[in-house]
Amino acid sequence: MSGRTRLRGRFQLFATLLVTLVQLPTVLWLCWLTRTPLPLAVAVPVSFPYLRQLQSPWHTTAPALSTYLALGWWAACAVFDVLMLPAALAVQAGLPRGVTWGVAGAIALVLGTDSVLGRPRLRKRVVHVEGLSPELDGYRIGQLSDVHCGPHAPESRVSSWVARLNALDLDLVTVTGDLITHGSSHVEAVARALGGLRAKDGAFACMGNHDYFTDGEHLVRELERQGVTVLRNRGVVVQRGGARLYVAGVDDTWTSRHDVARALAKRPEGVPTVLLAHDPDLFPEAQARSVELTLSGHTHGGQLGVPGVRRLSLARFVSRWTAGLYRQGRSWLYVNRGAGTTGPPARLGAPAELAVITLRRA
Known part of the structure; x- marks a missing residue:
C-alpha cells in the first residue's frame, strides 16, 4: 500500500468519525421519537457515497447530487444538535412539545439546505x-x-x-x-x-x-x-x-x-x-x-x-x-x-x- 493510499484512508476514517459525531445526537433523537431504527437506516446511505469517494479535504469524485445531499444533511444535523438543549428547556418550561421540536427541525432543515444551495447575498x-x-x-x-x-x-x-x-x-x-x-x-x-x-x-x-x-x-x-x-x-x-x-x-x-x-x-x-x-x-x-x-x-x-x-x-x-x-x-x-x-x-x-x-x- 502506497503512502498516498494510506493517507487517503486515514483522512476518510477521520471524516467518517467526524460526521458520525455530528449526526449521532440528531439520529438518536429521531430514533427515539419514531421508536424505529429508520433514521439510522437513512443516515448511512446519505453519508456513505460521499465519504467513500472523498480523497482529500478539497477533492471527491462523488456526483453533485450525493455531495449536496450529504453536506446539507450534515449541516442540518449540526444546527439541530445546537438547538436540542434550548428546545428541551423550552418544552420543560411549558411550550408545546410538537411545535417546539417542529420549529427546531424546520430551522435545521432550512439552514442545512441554504448551506449548500444558498445564492450569494x-x-x-x-x-x-x-x-x-x-x-x-x-x-x-x-x-x-x-x-x-x-x-x-x-x-x-x-x-x-x-x-x-x-x-x-x-x-x-x-x-x-x-x-x-x-x-x-x-x-x-x-x-x-x-x-x-x-x-x-x-x-x-x-x-x-x-x-x-x-x-x-x-x-x-x-x-x-x-x-x-x-x-x-x-x-x-x-x-x-x-x-x-x-x-x-x-x-x-x-x-x-x-x-x-x-x-x-x-x-x-x-x-x-x-x-x-x-x-x-x-x-x-x-x-x-x-x-x-x-x-x-x-x-x-x-x-x-x-x-x-x-x-x-x-x-x-x-x-x-x-x-x-x-x-x-x-x-x-x-x-x-x-x-x-x-x-x-x-x-x-x-x-x-x-x-x-x-x-x-x-
Whole structure:
C-alpha cells in the first residue's frame, strides 16, 4: 500500500468519525421519537457515497447530487444538535412539545439546505474617504471574490454572479483572487464568465493563491484576452471628470510574489487609492502607506462559523481579518466572504456574498 493510499484512508476514517459525531445526537433523537431504527437506516446511505469517494479535504469524485445531499444533511444535523438543549428547556418550561421540536427541525432543515444551495447575498457598505473629490462622491465599486470556478462552481454559475453585478450599473468592478479551484480545466471557462463583467470604468482583478495552482501566466493571458485587467504589483489611474482614482493590485502572498511598494510606486500624490489584495494580512502594510481602501478575500468568512459573530469562525485560523469591514485610522479594509467555496461546497454561518462599496466624502 502506497503512502498516498494510506493517507487517503486515514483522512476518510477521520471524516467518517467526524460526521458520525455530528449526526449521532440528531439520529438518536429521531430514533427515539419514531421508536424505529429508520433514521439510522437513512443516515448511512446519505453519508456513505460521499465519504467513500472523498480523497482529500478539497477533492471527491462523488456526483453533485450525493455531495449536496450529504453536506446539507450534515449541516442540518449540526444546527439541530445546537438547538436540542434550548428546545428541551423550552418544552420543560411549558411550550408545546410538537411545535417546539417542529420549529427546531424546520430551522435545521432550512439552514442545512441554504448551506449548500444558498445564492450569494448582496452586501452594501459605505466607506468615508478624507479628501475625496466631489466627482467621486457616491462612486460604487463592485467586488467579486474567491470564485473558485470548478466542479462546484461551473461557468454558468459564475456568469450568474456576473449578471447580478452588471445589473447594478457600477462605476468599477473588481475580482479579488482565487478565480479557480486548481488545475487548468476551468481557466478558459472562468475567463469567459468574468469577461462579461461590465462597469463604467472597467473590470480589474488581482491574483490569489489558487490562481497559481495552475499556470498563472496562462490564466492572466486568458483574462486579459476577455477584457479583464489583471493588476500584479501595479496600478492604473481611473479618470472621472476632473477627479482621479488610483486602482492597484498586489500579487499572491503564498508564492511570495506580492510587492505592495511596487504596486503603489506610480500612485499620483494626493489621489485616493483602492488596492486589490487577495490576502487581508497585507492590510497593515497598505495602511502604513496611506491606502484609503483595501479589498480582500481569501478567508471565505471561515465557511463555518457562528451567524452574526465574525470572530467565531474557522477564518480565525487564517487571518485576524476574518470578514466584513474594518478601519484603522483613515484606511479601510473590506474582507469579502467570497462567492465560491474551497473544499466541501457548503457554508454554515458564513454565507457567500457579492459586495458593493460606495465611496463618500468624509
